[in-house]
Amino acid sequence: MVDKDIQDLLKEIGIEMKQLNHPSLTDLTPEQCRHFYLEGLKFFKTEKIKIAHVINRTIEHDGYAIPIRIYAPETEGEKLPILTYFHGGGWLFGDLEKDDNLCRMFVKECNVIVVSIDYRLSPEWKYPTPLKDAITSVKWIFENAIALGGNPDRIFLCGESSGGNLAAATCLKLRDEGHKLPMGQLLICPALNCNFETASYNAGYAYNLTKEKMQWFWNHYLESPDHGYDPYASPLLVDDAKGLPQTMIVTAELDPLRDEGAAYAQKLKGSNVPVTYLCFKTMVHSFLHMHARSPKAKEGLNTILHHLRIMIDAKPLPVR
Structure with missing residues (x-):
């Protein structure tokens, strides 16, 4: 059963969408989807967290400038860990x-530098372009970590939903x-496989993410259905996960993506990759953005931050 506070929030959103006569997501054009996403942000707004430094810049590569945002705390000169962040949005919306505010929270709670990546979106830029932007950005961060005030030996990746897909695929590509x-990766409610026949997909969860919506997102992301069998598009399909960094995977009980996150955790464990797997009961996809309205979601967010601090503070693992 879904958390009551989240249920109330989703009901409130649904009522307003109905009053505005908004069509279903899968009936929208990508541009309409982005417009309605901006309208819906008001339901999740929280007071902006103040941090010392926020800088916008770009990474120039192959004739394109990838926008990034760098968040940093005040320091006494120490080289801090760097957390590279990829937003969610079905590879189709988001910026x-x-x-x-989540990036600001990571800075405040974990004492890290955060670099948020504004990768190109589908369907204008289909797979593998968003992934190429992610990989280019991470390589740039390795090369420029010291100039950013960071420690090149303590770089982490983090992504939510489609951003979790890009983080996982980037780790695979760098390894290969x-x-x-x-040093580690945090995958939050990640999309890891273009396969819609898992138990969590077929459970018919109809909260903020559904099987039909994910099919719609994947169809816009992939140039061809055959690309869904590429492990860099569907990281769960990788044959060998050996040598990947320590990983924390977060899922929600009532999320269609739950089972692929759990399966990836098992695959990594089977390859001797250190894994922390957290599945939050009564929660839905992207629940961490609902923490201002749901004490249970806030509790879950605090748990994620606790385990992230542990991962960031851990000693580097020996090369396997």
């Missing part, structure tokens, strides 16, 4: 503003290229 790997 640097979407999870701005023989590149230096992040």
Whole structure:
């Protein structure tokens, strides 16, 4: 059963959408989807967290400038860990503003530098372009970590939903290229497989994310259905997960993506990758953005921050 406070919030959103005569997400064009997403942000607004430094800039690569936002606390000169963040939004919507306050929270609660990546979106830019932007950004962060005030040996990746997909796929690609790997990755309610026949998909959860919506997102992301079998698009399909960094995977009990997150945790464990797996009861997809309205969601967010601090403070693992 869904958390009552979240249920009330989703009901409130549903009533307003009905009053405004908003069509179903899957009946929208991508541009309409982005417009309605901006309208819906008001339901999740919280007081902006103040931190010392916020800088917007771009990463120039192959004729394109990838927008990024760098968040940093006040320091005494120490080189801090860097958390690279990829927002969610079905690879189709979202920007640097979407999870701005979450990035600020990571800085405040974990004493890290956060670099948020505004990767290109589908369907204008289909797979693998968003992933290429993610990989380019992470390589740039490794190269410029010291200039950013960070420690190049303590770089982490984090992403939610489709952003979790990009974080996981980036780790796979870096490993396969023989590149230096992040020290760890946090995958929050990640989309990890273009397969809609899991128990959590077929349970018919009809909260803020449904099977039909995910099919719609994947159809916009992939140029061809065959790309869904590529492990860099569907990281759960990777044959060998050996050598990946320590990983924390967060899922929600009532999220259609729950089972693929759980399966990826098991695959990593089977390859001797250190894994922390957290599944939050009564929660739905993207529940951490509902923490201002739901004490249970706030409790879950605090638990995630606690485990993230542990991962960030851990000693680097030996190369396997």
